[in-house]
Amino acid sequence: RTRTRIHHLQGWKAEGQAWPMLTAYDYPSARIFDEAGIPVLLVGDSAANVVYGYDTTVPISIDELIPLVRAVVRGAPNALVVADLPFGSYEVSPQQAVESAIRFMKEGGAHAVKLEGGERMAPQIEALVIAGLPVMAHIGFTPQSVNSLGGFRVQGRGEGAEQLVTDAEAVQAAGAFSVVMEMVPAVLARSITKSLPIPTIGIGAGNECDAQVLVWQDMAGMSGGRTAEFVRRFGDVGAVLSEAAREYGAAVRERSFPGPEHTFDE
Numbered sequence: 001r002t003r004t005r006i007h008h009l010q011g012w013k014a015e016g017q018a019w020p021m022l023t024a025y026d027y028p029s030a031r032i033f034d035e036a037g038i039p040v041l042l043v044g045d046s047a048a049n050v051v052y053g054y055d056t057t058v059p060i061s062i063d064e065l066i067p068l069v070r071a072v073v074r075g076a077p078n079a080l081v082v083a084d085l086p087f088g089s090y091e092v093s094p095q096q097a098v099e100s101a102i103r104f105m106k107e108g109g110a111h112a113v114k115l116e117g118g119e120r121m122a123p124q125i126e127a128l129v130i131a132g133l134p135v136m137a138h139i140g141f142t143p144q145s146v147n148s149l150g151g152f153r154v155q156g157r158g159e160g161a162e163q164l165v166t167d168a169e170a171v172q173a174a175g176a177f178s179v180v181m182e183m184v185p186a187v188l189a190r191s192i193t194k195s196l197p198i199p200t201i202g203i204g205a206g207n208e209c210d211a212q213v214l215v216w217q218d219m220a221g222m223s224g225g226r227t228a229e230f231v232r233r234f235g236d237v238g239a240v241l242s243e244a245a246r247e248y249g250a251a252v253r254e255r256s257f258p259g260p261e262h263t264f265d266e
């Protein structure tokens with residue numbers, strides 16, 4: 001395989017070939033997903049929740065994310081690695097966005113960045129693209145704005161539909177190479193996908209987007225508590241890991257591990 005590039009995503013859209021994206025936050029998961037043929041990996045600010053244990057994505061910093069990006073890039077020789085710009089690192093101005101994104105590219109080795117916001121972030125997207133930084137946009141439900149969106153709720157219903165279309169068109173016009181659509185009605189996601197020249201990536205947006213994304217811990221049963229309605233669990237890594245830890249603990253307590261085969265002679 002060769003490194004996935006933006007033009008490949010464009011080609012898959014033209015062919016109607018759906019593609020998967022997953023989050024990754026460290027070397028081993030990136031290696032596994034890359035070898036499994038996942039062409040795009042996102043070092044999401046969801047690391048705030050699933051890696052660092054914060055309640056929301058609001059507190060996570062660039063400094064907390066960059067080492068994760070570096071590890072993912074080292075683990076994934078084939079995937080396009082996208083780094084999420086965290087809350088507070090791009091909203092102030094296009095210049096702030098460019099400075100933050102440059103850190104993710106230079107220090108992190110990311111191939112592209114993602115930021116939340118549609119029409120309102122068009123100036124940031126434009127500045128990033130001018131600076132040579134590929135941008136994945138993120139519209140619909142945007143977790144960093146959970147407080148102004150009134151909680152975790154579907155976006156683009158009723159009057160919100162028009163704004164979502166405006167947002168999709170605005171990020172495309174600003175130069176984004178793709179757009180994540182989170183928690184939007186499937187019919188709306190479908191019509192945006194049909195009319196937008198760039199690939200759409202759905203999460204809780206029906207199965208007619210050009211691509212799909214999930215947080216890997218949700219997808220693989222590693223996220224602990226309850227997950228959102230739009231998540232399907234494809235495995236139970238948490239249960240497997242828990243069982244391994246229990247068996248190891250029991251083996252140590254009863255002195256059946258280490259056995260003779262794990263022991264060095266004189």
Ligand code: KIV
Nearest residue numbers: 023044045046180213
């Ligand atoms: O941070 C994240 O994991 C995301 C995806 C779910 C799109 O933004």
Ligand code: NA
Nearest residue numbers: 044045046084
């Ligand atoms: Na995110």
